[in-house]
Amino acid sequence: MHTDNSNEYVPETYVPHVESQGTKEIWRTLTILGILTVVDIVLYFAMPLTGFRNVVFILLGIIKAYYIVASFMHMKHEKVDLAACILVPIILVFGLIAGLLYEGNFWLAS
Amino acid sequence: MSTDSSATVSTTRTWSGGRSPFDVSYGKLMMWIFLLSDAFTFSSLLVGYGAVRFSYPAPEPLVEKIAPMSHVSHEFVDEMQHIGAFSEKHWPSPDLVFNHFPFLHGIHLPLMFVSLMTFILIFSSVTMVLAVEAGHRMDKKKVGVYMFYTILGGLAFLGCQAWEWTQFITEGATLSHNPFGPAHFAALFFMVTGFHGFHVFSGVVLNVIAYISAKNGVYEKRGHYEMIEKVGLYWHFVDLVWVFVFTFFYLI
Numbered sequence: 599m600h601t602d603n604s605n606e607y608v609p610e611t612y613v614p615h616v617e618s619q620g621t622k623e624i625w626r627t628l629t630i631l632g633i634l635t636v637v638d639i640v641l642y643f644a645m646p647l648t649g650f651r652n653v654v655f656i657l658l659g660i661i662k663a664y665y666i667v668a669s670f671m672h673m674k675h676e677k678v679d680l681a682a683c684i685l686v687p688i689i690l691v692f693g694l695i696a697g698l699l700y701e702g703n704f705w706l707a708s
Numbered sequence: 709m710s711t712d713s714s715a716t717v718s719t720t721r722t723w724s725g726g727r728s729p730f731d732v733s734y735g736k737l738m739m740w741i742f743l744l745s746d747a748f749t750f751s752s753l754l755v756g757y758g759a760v761r762f763s764y765p766a767p768e769p770l771v772e773k774i775a776p777m778s779h780v781s782h783e784f785v786d787e788m789q790h791i792g793a794f795s796e797k798h799w800p801s802p803d804l805v806f807n808h809f810p811f812l813h814g815i816h817l818p819l820m821f822v823s824l825m826t827f828i829l830i831f832s833s834v835t836m837v838l839a840v841e842a843g844h845r846m847d848k849k850k851v852g853v854y855m856f857y858t859i860l861g862g863l864a865f866l867g868c869q870a871w872e873w874t875q876f877i878t879e880g881a882t883l884s885h886n887p888f889g890p891a892h893f894a895a896l897f898f899m900v901t902g903f904h905g906f907h908v909f910s911g912v913v914l915n916v917i918a919y920i921s922a923k924n925g926v927y928e929k930r931g932h933y934e935m936i937e938k939v940g941l942y943w944h945f946v947d948l949v950w951v952f953v954f955t956f957f958y959l960i
Contacts, residue, residue, distance in 0.1 A: 607726050613733040613934050618844035628834045635826050639819060642803070642959055647766060652960045659955040663948055670837050670944045672937075680730040684740050691751050699758045 619675070627669040634662050739938045743945045746907075750949050753900050754956060760892045761960075767793075767801035785879055785887045800889035802958050808875050822958050825868045826950065829908075832861025833947040836915075836940045843933025848922065851933060855919040858943065862912040869905050873898075897957065904946070904953050911946045914939045 638658055645651045668674040673681050722729050730737060788794040793804055803818030810821070839854035876894070880887045886894035918939045927933045 607728075609728065610734045612728050613932050614728070614731055615932075616844050616937075618841050621838065621841055624834060624837050624841070628830065631830050632827070635823065635830070638955075638959060639823055642819065647801075655955050655959045659951050662951045666833070666944055666948045666951070670833055670947075671941055676732065677730050680732060680737070680740070683730075684744055687744060688747060691748065695751060695755055695758070698755045699762065702755070702759055703763060 623669055627665050630665055631662055634658055733934060735938055736934065736941070739941050743941060746945065750903075750952070753903060754952065757896050757900060757956060760896060761799060764890055764892075765798040767799055789887065794888045796890055798889065800893060805888050806872070806958060810871055819958055821868065821872065822954065825865055825872075826954055828861055828865050828868065829947050829950050832858050832865070833944055835861060836943045840933070840937050840940045843927070843936045846928065846933070848925065848928050851922045851927075851936060852919065855915060855922060855936070859912060859915045859919060862908055862915060862943075865908055866905065866912065869901065869908075873901075900953060900957065904949055907946050907949065911939075911943050914942060 638655065641651065641654060641658075645654070673684070721727070732740075785794065788804055794800055806822055807816050807818045808821060809815065809817045835854045835857040839851050839858060842850035842854060876897070881894040881897075883895045883898060885891055888894070918935055921927060922933070922936065927935060
């Protein structure tokens with residue numbers, strides 16, 4: 599491999615060797631995503647229309663997003679540095695969305 | 709003292725060049741950064757949607773009184789307008805707008821079609837990871853089979869979306885007017901699901917290119933199937949965005 603000799607390392611052509619992790623985790627993630635989607639639909643008809651129900655839907659969406667990113671997109675197996683580079687801006691964007699929705703309705707008052 | 713020097717050595721090794729600090733290829737890192745920027749784009753659409761949505765009152769509580777219903781007549785939209793369930797003054801209840809299913813005309817099936825679309829996209833995500841896994845084992849045949857299923861899933865999703873748009877437009881929804889509620893409702897629906905649908909379309913095109921290359925043995929000759937992983941990242945991102953479109957447009 600290129601990593602054995604630092605003089606041979608060419609960033610644009612470096613591809614790390616990856617071993618198969620098997621398919622067990624894939625089926626587990628599919629089961630979780632399927633169940634959460636069914637739970638979404640059941641809760642839509644079972645719960646009264648309140649702000650709390652919306653919070654539940656958003657939390658279920660974030661849990662589904664976690665499983666897609668961590669398992670399907672292999673973020674769990676990447677280096678922490680890479681995960682932080684991608685996920686920290688996303689967490690800041692969540693804060694931005696919350697802030698804009700909370701503070702950004704001033705045009706209604708005018 | 710000794711711990712300090714060893715820390716310095718390992719830092720130098722990771723970041724002083726001669727190796728990939730993140731231990732990923734250049735292409736994969738760039739795909740991640742592109743997806744991050746794309747996530748910003750969808751976030752801005754969601755902020756716009758949220759701001760407009762919350763400037764209208766939530767669906768009227770009387771909508772819940774008419775929940776036990778099995779049939780949808782031709783005058784359904786007119787009836788809903790008559791009893792005040794559809795009004796320009798408040799946001800419509802999604803289960804009264806999205807209650808159609810292909811080949812089951814006239815039956816009230818709230819949110820069933822969009823759930824089917826969600827499952828189609830989740831399953832095509834699974835066949836995509838299976839293709840990536842087969843690529844790790846250098847199994848050219850299996851990569852081809854799973855990429856084919858993934859493309860089929862993507863096309864099925866696009867077909868469903870085309871059907872849903874047709875239904876929505878047939879009932880009178882345009883970018884500037886719709887019979888269900890405020891004009892912004894249909895305008896935002898077309899914008900956001902259209903933007904997501906175009907991403908699905910781009911993903912299908914990328915998948916077809918990767919499928920043909922895999923079939924032609926390009927990746928086998930290259931010695932690795934990383935291109936499948938990179939188009940896979942994009943494909944999962946499309947699924948990820950759908951999770952939030954589903955949550956914000958059909959559930960909330």
